Amino acid sequence: MHSNTIYLWEHDNVPDPHELLRLITFFVEHGVLSSYADASDLWAEARREPFPEPPELRALFEPRWQLPSDALPDHTSLPPGLRLPMRRNPLFMGREPLLLRIAQALNAQDATVAITGIAGIGKTQLATEFAHRYGALFPAGVFWLSFADPNSVLAGVAACYAHPSAALLPLAQRAERVFQSWHEPEPRLLIFDNCEDEHLLARWRPSHGGSRILLTSRRTRWNAALVTAQVPLPTFERAVSVGLLHAHLHAAGVDEVSTPAVDTIAQLLGDLPLALHLAGSYLAYRAPFFTPEQYLAELHAQSALDHPSLEGMSPSPTKHPQHLSNVLALALAQLDPAQPVDAQAAALLARAAHFAPGEPLLLELLLASAGLSDSAAQPALKRLIGDLGLMEATSSNTVRVHRLIAEFIRNTPHEPQVVADVERASLDLAQRFSDGGEAAPAGLLTHLRAVASAAQPRHDLRAIQLANALGWLLYLSRDFAASIEWLTWSHTTLRAAAQPDAAMLCETLELLGLVHQMYNEQTEQAEAYYSEALAICEQTYSPEHPKSGDLANNLGYFIAFHRNDYDRAYRLLRQAVAVRRREHGLAQGNTARSLRNLGFALFKLGRYRAAMRYLRLALRCFECAEGSYAIARAQTLMHMADVALVCNDPRAEAYVSAMFDLRKAARNEGDGELGESYWYVGRVALAQGDTAGAAQAFAEAEKIYERRIWPDHYVLARMRGDQARLALQQGDPAAAAAYIEKAQYHWEQLSPDHVDRAESYLIASRVALAQGDHVTARNHMLRAVAMREAVLGAEHPATRAAHVEMAASIREA
Structure with missing residues (x-):
């Protein structure tokens, strides 16, 4: 090192013993100084006033002290003189990897490691286990101090002074001597339990020396200059929770235990270590005459927090309070309602507690329930997550409140507006997905289900709205059975009312019709619901009412697709087009849907040119409407392909290709609409004589439908x-005969008299002719002609085509 370097360093008024040691330590760590002699020379050269060479200087070149972090040390007897009031817990389990992580973090010079997490998560228990595992490896000992009461810290530090003259010294002087000893180079472990205050940590954290600090805290937001590493504690994994409960029972001599019951207990307690310890101790205390099944029944019969098991009957291994409700109340008491940020934090927490407990909650949904923007809510969120550990950030856009914290908050008196806000925000977000026809994220369904379930006992209009919103989103997610369950509850509740809300009843019936239509194609029930909804709406309002138009559209398309009554479908869809066009104009999604459906009904009536005109108009309206309407456009193109195929129009291939692209971009690989698209690709290839292409497309469709x-x-x-x-x-x-047999099976399941089954009979006739069975061929042909005449009429193009084919087959015979 050049002497000018030292001169410039001194010129900046930096030199004092501690800063000089830091500089030399820096040079050693970066390889500038490689021997004690060089370091000693630098110390002598640099000092300009007489201060002695510190022992830490020589220690820089001694073998470095390190904790083992690749394998846990065995439990050993701790040396005398340690200040460690907690005995180790023989039932400690599930956190072993975190012990190694703490050891690795504490190997850094001047390390301060924070174990963080919510109340009852096991922070002190982990610190205790670490002290008993690693305490003997700290040459200068282990010193445990409680920081729970800032006013008692000074006395706690002073109590670490073990000199015979301790009683003769004032408290502050004893504490100062202890604090100075913490700056010595020998490694020692300082455990600051329940340390929540950065200023308190800064006051008692040694600025140098060999001390390592391990602190426990609910706080997760720490100044990086104070805390060098954090070890956040999650709840137990379920297997660990079950293992802990089993261990308590085994210690009581009970080995035959129902694992499903124990698993459910762990779930109800949210896998929270303190709650599991209390539950396990309670089960062990009452064993063998009290089973987990009986305990589970008691937990189900009341709030878990009100059960005596969670009041702390047994001694605490950490000497902390064990009454779980009191522990949670103490944590929540840190929020001061007189402070605006804390008041806002309390409002957010109250609303979060009324969603699904213990589940990741969309931040957007939580903030909407409180009427806050993201930026406005940041201070309160930082307080809840960073300072108090009452809420956990599970991702960049979700948070979580432990189920027992949520239960405690729900059991605490709160303003009625809290529940109203949660329900309003849930409905608003559900409506957004409903309007877009998108499947809602699983997280939203979970919380909407919880909110709707909580509202059900009221049997009011808002509860029905929530049930309907959930039923519709479940439909969009293809969970039809669950959707029917919720919508049926709404229907039953409305029917039980003295004066049912007509609009809500119509909505519920319409949704039930739609879901029954899709769920195993229960067409009779679906038609009954649709028809009842339309009748109520026309009677309550008028046939020209917008809701009447919506219901006429849905019922008309349903009848056209499933019930063979194409004239009635045509009338209903004309009504729907008239109402929606008058109400919304042409460049609107609902108007476009009715135009498309009317085009489909005209196609089934054999009016192909008119059908194509309406379908083209519908496609143009979708393209002009606000929004993408990708799936609706795809269905329109599919019906255009239907018309083109029956008319031998080569544009069928272009329509199917566009439909396929739209659906492939919008749907998952296993979606039924994509399977239908592959089928249409195969139909076009078959019409073009491309048997290889048709076979490949049909095979792709089959793969999807098999799953x-x-x-x-x-x-x-x-x-x-x-x-x-x-x-x-x-x-x-x-092979053709085998396929026809499968086709007939599906027609029997769907509707034995569906007019489109006539096509299967025509194909069956061709198969029989190919096999030389002319009698069977004739019978199939007669059935096909009879079905088409009965439903479509003798003059329908499809009926005439069947007559032509029958005449040709007779001539061939």
């Missing part, structure tokens, strides 16, 4: 017919 929980009988029935046609073109009538 689906419930079958789409209509699509599968028609696709099996097309596969039979393909097999005939490939010269394999046996």
